[in-house]
Structure formats: C-alpha cells, structure tokens
Amino acid sequence: MRIFKDSFIYLIGELFAKSLPFLMLPYLTRKLGPDGFGELSYYLTWLALFGVFVGLSQEGAVTRYYYFYGKRALNTVVKAGYLYNIFISFFLLIICWLLKAEIMAYIVLATMFQSFINVQLALRQCQKQPLKYIVIQIILSLTNVIFTIAALELFSSDLVAYRILAIVFANGLTFFIASMILGNLFSTEHKLTKNRLKMGLMYIFSFGLPLILHQSSFFVKGQLDRIFIYQQYTKAELGIYSAGVQVAAILPVILMALNKAMVPYYYQGLKENKLTVVKIKKYTLLCLPLSIAPALLSYILPQGIYEWFLGGGYTESKYYIIIYFLGYGLTMPYLIIVNYFFFYGKSKIIANASFFSSLIYIIFLFILSGISIKLVPFSLLLSNIFLLVFLMYRIDKQ
Numbered sequence: 476m477r478i479f480k481d482s483f484i485y486l487i488g489e490l491f492a493k494s495l496p497f498l499m500l501p502y503l504t505r506k507l508g509p510d511g512f513g514e515l516s517y518y519l520t521w522l523a524l525f526g527v528f529v530g531l532s533q534e535g536a537v538t539r540y541y542y543f544y545g546k547r548a549l550n551t552v553v554k555a556g557y558l559y560n561i562f563i564s565f566f567l568l569i570i571c572w573l574l575k576a577e578i579m580a581y582i583v584l585a586t587m588f589q590s591f592i593n594v595q596l597a598l599r600q601c602q603k604q605p606l607k608y609i610v611i612q613i614i615l616s617l618t619n620v621i622f623t624i625a626a627l628e629l630f631s632s633d634l635v636a637y638r639i640l641a642i643v644f645a646n647g648l649t650f651f652i653a654s655m656i657l658g659n660l661f662s663t664e665h666k667l668t669k670n671r672l673k674m675g676l677m678y679i680f681s682f683g684l685p686l687i688l689h690q691s692s693f694f695v696k697g698q699l700d701r702i703f704i705y706q707q708y709t710k711a712e713l714g715i716y717s718a719g720v721q722v723a724a725i726l727p728v729i730l731m732a733l734n735k736a737m738v739p740y741y742y743q744g745l746k747e748n749k750l751t752v753v754k755i756k757k758y759t760l761l762c763l764p765l766s767i768a769p770a771l772l773s774y775i776l777p778q779g780i781y782e783w784f785l786g787g788g789y790t791e792s793k794y795y796i797i798i799y800f801l802g803y804g805l806t807m808p809y810l811i812i813v814n815y816f817f818f819y820g821k822s823k824i825i826a827n828a829s830f831f832s833s834l835i836y837i838i839f840l841f842i843l844s845g846i847s848i849k850l851v852p853f854s855l856l857l858s859n860i861f862l863l864v865f866l867m868y869r870i871d872k873q
C-alpha cells in the first residue's frame with residue numbers, strides 16, 4: 476500500500492508540476508512563432524549537453540550511496556559534488572566570457588542550478604519523502620512559468636534570451652528554497668576535511684565518469700537531432716518539429732514519475748532477494764504492448780485538437796507526436812530492466828548499451844535527416860529497440 480500511495484503522490488505531483496510548463500507550450504509557440512521556437516529549441520540543446528558534464532550523474536551517485544552505505548558522510552558526498560559543479564561551471568563561464576557568448580553563459584548558469592536541484596530531489600527520494608520532493612518540483616515549475624511570462628510580456632525583442640534568463644532565475648530561486656528554507660536532510664556530523672572531500676570527489680568521479688556515455692546517450696537521442704535539423708532546414712521547420720517532440724515528451728515525464736516512486740522499493744526488493752531476474756524479464760515483456768498505446772491514442776485524435784493547442788502554424792506537428800510516442804513508449808520496459816544494472820553498479824554494461832544505442836541513433840540520424848525531416852524520429856525508435864534488446868540479452872548473463 477505504501478508503494479501505491481507514494482506512486483500516486485509522485486505521479487499527481489509530477490504531472491501537476493510538469494503540466495505548468497507543458498500548458499505554457501501554446502503560449503511559447505504563439506509568442507515566439509515557429510522561427511523563435513526553433514531557435515529556443517536549439518539553445519536548450521546546449522543546456523542538455525552541459526548538463527551531462529556539469530551534473531556528472533550526481534543525483535544517481537547520491538541515491539546509490541544512501542542505499543549502499545547509509546546517510547553517514549552523505550553530506551560530504553553532496554558537498555563534494557557541489558564544489559565540482561561550481562568549479563566546472565566557473566570554467567565554462569570564463570570560456571563564454573572570452574567568446575562573448577552571452578546566451579551560452581545563461582545556459583551554463585541554468586545548468587549549474589539545475590544540477591543542484593537534482594541532488595536536492597535525490598535526497599528527498601532517498602528518504603521516501605514524496606511530498607517534499609513534489610513541493611520542490613512545483614516551486615520550480617511555478618517560478619519558471621511566472622518568470623517566463625513576465626519576461627516575454629515586458630520585453631519585445633531578444634525573447635529567446637529572456638526566456639533562457641527566466642530559466643536561470645527560476646532554477647536559482649528553487650535551489651535556494653530547497654536548500655535553505657526546506658532544509659538539508661542530513662546534518663554534518665564530521666568536519667569537512669581535505670581527505671574527506673577528496674574521498675567524496677573520488678566517489679562522485681568513480682560513479683559519474685563511467686556514466687558519461689550513458690548520459691550522453693540521452694543527450695544524443697534527445698537533443699542532437701535539433702542540431703542536425705538546425706543546420707539543414709529552416710528555423711520554422713525546426714520549430715514545428717520541436718513542438719511535436721515536446722508534446723510527446725509528456726509520456727517520459729509520466730513514466731519517470733512512476734519510476735522515481737518505484738525505485739526505492741525496487742532496490743529494496745533486490746536487496747532482500749524478493750525481486751529476481753525472472754520477474755524483471757516478465758514485467759519487461761508485459762510492458763511492451765502497453766508501450767504502443769499512447770501512439771495509437773494520438774493517431775486517433777483529430778488534427779484540429781493539435782492545431783487548437785499549438786496554433787495554426789504547427790499543423791504538421793501531429794505526425795512527429797505519433798512517431799515520438801512510439802519511441803518514448805519503450806522507456807517503460809527500459810526503466811524496469813535498467814534499474815537492475817544501476818543497483819548492482821553495472822556501469823560498464825549500461826555505458827556499453829548506451830554507447831551502441833547512441834551510435835545506431837547517430838548513424839540513422841545522419842542518413843535520415845539528409846533525406847527528409849519526417850524520417851528523423853525513426854532514429855530514436857530504432858535505437859531504443861536495440862537498447863532494450865541489448866539489456867534483455869545482458870540480464871540473462873547475470
């Protein structure tokens with residue numbers, strides 16, 4: 476019952492928190508137009524790329540540390556990750572200053588604060604405190620919407636830059652509230668010494684560095700297409716494409732919300748040997764038919780609903796929504812199986828799966844994007860099929 480209760484809280488809270496930016500999508504598509512929306516999508520691609528190296532999977536490292544070693548010295552790990560975050564962000568800001576890349580500097584700041592927030596969320600998840608977790612998510616969404624609308628209504632030019640700057644302020648304020656007002660979960664029992672800081676950094680690097688390929692795969696399969704499209708097609712075409720992708724992105728939000736609620740109990744089941752490889756494979760296969768349901772539903776919906784939601788200039792977005800629902804639908808069976816490898820620290824297997832899946836994606840993206848923009852979504856679908864098959868094969872070897 477606790478699992479279902481927490482899952483319900485996570486799901487409702489996450490949907491509410493994510494629904495605000497999602498409902499702001501029609502405002503952005505109309506306010507920026509296809510050209511501006513395409514440009515914004517291009518810059519946000521860099522935010523995702525910086526997140527791979529600035530974040531370095533710190534939230535995953537914190538979660539695993541808690542379940543393997545407990546809360547003792549957890550604050551040392553958290554603070555070590557924060558210091559690394561600040562150092563690499565400062566380095567990137569210097570590069571932006573030398574290159575006079577103002578918008579890129581905003582992207583770096585937004586990434587830094589987002590990484591801080593992710594760690595705060597991981598701490599709440601470890602303690603099975605879904606209400607505090609959701610409060611942080613809701614604050615982040617509310618501030619994002621409020622600052623964005625205020626900026627775009629107050630200014631009439633450089634709207635893309637002001638949208639990104641609004642993300643910076645929203646992330647910064649949310650982190651301040653999460654860490655200072657809601658408070659850190661764990662008090663520092665030991666003084667932070669040079670040796671403890673070194674050990675914390677070594678743990679962060681030992682966990683995060685092997686997963687760079689894994690995290691990069693999310694960037695490659697979630698953002699790299701924008702760069703290819705930006706170079707070969709118009710900003711308007713990129714805007715129509717990106718609008719469809721963002722609508723379809725509501726599906727992984729739902730699935731990740733369920734996953735966040737289930738992970739503590741999933742790990743507990745593995746720890747107590749109640750969850751076996753046989754059961755994991757069974758649940759993965761049962762999820763496959765469910766993974767195509769969102770795409771079928773989006774196909775049935777009339778074209779007018781999409782035009783009403785996104786605007787008249789985004790008629791072709793329905794096509795991208797359907798195909799991406801197929802690709803994102805495979806996230807459901809993927810999460811069920813990949814959590815097993817995360818728990819046992821099988822970073823090499825995850826990295827190999829991510830690398831080959833990303834390689835397949837890049838190859839198809841390179842080929843298909845040169846033929847037609849409408850073929851680009853199939854790159855994600857094909858690579859995700861390979862990823863799932865690869866992990867199913869490897870779990871049999873465990």
